[in-house]
Amino acid sequence: MTLDSRVAAAGDLFVAVVGHQADGRRYIPQAIAQGVAAIIAEAKDEATDGEIREMHGVPVIYLSQLNERLSALAGRFYHEPSDNLRLVGVTGTNGKTTTTQLLAQWSQLLGETSAVMGTVGNGLLGKVIPTENTTGSAVDVQHELAGLVDQGATFCAMEVSSHGLVQHRVAALKFAASVFTNLSRDHLDYHGDMEHYEAAKWLLYSAHHCGQAIINADDEVGRRWLAKLPDAVAVSMEDHINPNCHGRWLKATDVNYHDSGATICFSSSWGDGEIESRLMGAFNVSNLLLALATLLALGYPLADLLKTAARLQPVCGRMEVFTAPGKPTVVVDYAHTPDALEKALQAARLHCAGKLWCVFGCGGDRDKGKRPLMGAIAEEFADVAVVTDDNPRTEEPRAIINDILAGMLDAGYAKVMEGRAEGRY
Known part of the structure; x- marks a missing residue:
């Protein structure tokens, strides 16, 4: 299944979407010439939705709102890979890469076969292949997940970009948990203003199967979202949590920074503990606490997480x-x-x-x-x-x-x- 007529080959399913810069329907003749088995194309209007025609012996199925439906179609095509592993989505302006890497490392230390998808690349830990975009196309995402399942992955931590949310690239994924790190100025060349940027990020919780919601309560936007997500886990290192008011929570009670990282004491709905971290800076303490809260919410035992925390490695290119x-x-x-x-x-x-x-x-x-x-x-x-x-x-x-x-x-x-x-x- 491919959106790119240049790589469409014999037996493939070519999908002709109408994009911001190009109309994929223009490349249907090229795809047919290259031997594709079938084509799904954007319908001209709702009246032609579901219409099937034949061009040079190749069936062409016309669907309206194809971009919005593409994630679900690709999911069906690739046998719903997000049903077959534990998928965690991480969104926010900063901290996505570190948090996904920590989630993948930590879960693997607890016995999972873990993978990451995002800015650094996609793949099993230790076998990550660089990619161009934080969140690929709807087809690419489902295809990559299916490949990870085929390689034996049981856990995947995925960076979810605002572009990917607005463009429906993860619309049909079933997240076991969704993490919000923070929101600050970025991508305003695309979103226009902070209000639209926040709305794009909120889509992960309002328009997707988000699973467990893990929210940074130290972020102003995160606190607003917590008011709308009563079942979410609130995470803080700045005392923005009142345990008597929040359902589930995790907060740092003391952080000591030193030459080789930080010593973090915390309390939570699951119990208290201390972690020795090799990561630098306060924001990496926040990233680590978000990863810890996510794994606790997914049912991993606190005792096992504490035993393995010291083995977490700093992330390449992140402090x-x-x-x-x-x-x-x-x-x-x-x-x-x-x-x-x-x-x-x-x-x-x-x-x-x-x-x-x-x-x-x-x-x-x-x-x-x-x-x-x-x-x-x-x-x-x-x-x-x-x-x-x-x-x-x-x-x-x-x-x-x-x-x-x-x-x-x-x-x-x-x-x-x-x-x-x-x-x-």
């Missing part, structure tokens, strides 16, 4: 620490939003005994409004800021740098290094 004798400590993080950059710098400061340098840039053809905000944050929270190139795409790299510098009060504060290679030295 990842590199050290060498006589050299500065280097921390690499994916932070690409104002909120994420602020939290990353605050996290690094907790573990920093000397000067804190921040080397960063902003990607091209994305939300331009966040660039000066990130410049201001670097100026406020770092001792030295080095502004360099990220992926400029079709934009002029220097124009992106100037947008960042515009947010700084002192124009001479930042060091500018054009070219990512130069910025590494």
